[in-house]
Amino acid sequence: MNINCEILDLRAFLLVVELASFHRAAESLNLSQPALSRRIQKLEGSIGAPLLERTTRHVAPTAVGGELVPLVRRMLEEFDGSLFAFRELGERRGGLVTIACLPTAAYYFLPSVIRQFDAQYPNIRFRILDLPATDGLQAVARGEVEFGVNIMGSSDPDLTFDRLIEDPFVLAARKEHPLASRDVLTWQDLVPYQLITVHRSSANRILLDASLTKSNLALRWSYEVTHLSTSLGLVEAGLGISVLPRMATPQGDHPFLVTRPIRDPEISRTIGVVRRRGASLSPPAERFMRMLIETWGDASTPRMAT
Template identity: 55%
Template sequence: MRNNFEFLDLKAFLAVLELSSFHAAAKLLNLSPPALSRRIKALEEAVGAQLIERTTRRVGPTQVGREMMPLMRRLVDEFEESILSISDLGGRHRAQVRLASVPTAAFYFLPRVVQAFHARYPEIRFRIMDLSANEGLDAVANGEVEFGINITGATRDDLMFTPLMEDPFVLACRRDHEFAARAALPWSALEGHPLIGVSKTSGNRAVLDRALATAAKRPDLNWFYEVNHLSTSLGLVEAGLGISVLPQLATPQREHPLIATVILQDPVVTRTIGLVERRGARLSPAAARFRDLLVNEWRGS
């Protein structure tokens, strides 16, 4: 029987229970499944008791494992916090913040928050995955990233959603289009015009379709072009192929020589952007500090 254990043994134990999966935990920790199993076995030998029960249907803690989880989580947190403190004093720290973000937020908002965080913690690296809404939810759920910036609410039992802002859908058209001079338009004004929209499988389209389906007067829209990426729709608008409906955050944030944006109303349709986290999981100290900065910067913007 071993008299001690390693830090990675604790990480392995917590990852397995937080993800309820040996496979997902091995992927998260960059370990092979056999290596992960050896880590768990080594910890159990050091403790002198079985900590994890594994059946064909579920993975969960034993009674001893459940009792030891808070202690092991505290040990891991205190160690990682001490490493961050050393980094603050000029030491070299190689922690990494892993997050997934819908592309519009990743492009227009995330850079300035990362820049502010980097000024405080220059040795902490980032892995930012710009994914669609559904892909981003999966990445958070399976532990590939620690948290995400997404547009979908808490529609899954294994995820938590913290709203940060409302992003309205607007019309984008060329400056020589008849709508360009208008400050606002009702959705009904778009009837008969060839529209450029994102795929029906996208999160943005789902938000839009749900809102318009419940409108007092549902507009009869002609979705003539369908694209996978919002940036592609702007390219088609520039070419004069049609007009596009897209979130305001995805439109040019400065004066554009070719594209104008117009407010859409009757009804006003918005998507909610927020943070997505695994229910019951704990962020690493580096990710927790970045999350706090992200919330403060976003709500103050």
């Protein structure tokens, strides 16, 4: 099914949302208010649902309109970027790559590859949405980004996953903690100590609990937090130990913390590239994704701090 709308219809919709005013949007577009209203109505007719809620004093997107906003914004940015790229004579083409990435993976995977990519394509801009796993998958599924770097585990048939790396869960503790003197630990070794863990709604926690349940094991936690960085802060303060993906722990020689592998069983999360099935990437995004996979595919995780 084809959606019959014009670029100006999309610009009109986005500007009304951003300015929260038909009057100011019409002035910005050099349109009369009736002409602007007709464009919005035409777009709503094409979509098949109201996109804006209007009162005499207020304009806001409906639920459908709110979902459409990030997609329209990305479409217009890519369209404008493509037009500007064609205007650049004697230079490499410009463009925009928008991706969603786990915060820990964004820190670990992206900088070196972006540096390498920028050396070859200096006019490409990046928008990186560092989002939790569930939000990142939704951003990919809704088309807000071209692809994502995320945890494997989604059963969404509209998404595909290309494996990059295994990221094992490890113990994080202060250097003077009794467990820090051990080279390798089991999950039972953690039982006597106060444990700091992320919230049960976290994708990392869901994966960890499910894997431990298969081995008839369970974590007894004393502190539950939302972000991995917070758990490290509590560990550093001496309030307990934590189990984290290795990628989320300090790399190199940390002044206070060490990490140790945990066995029986060894549990890891699989990090990879997530895309919408059948969706075409822009040329810059396609090149960057291929470079990311070539650089990190089947790579080893970093060595643990000792």
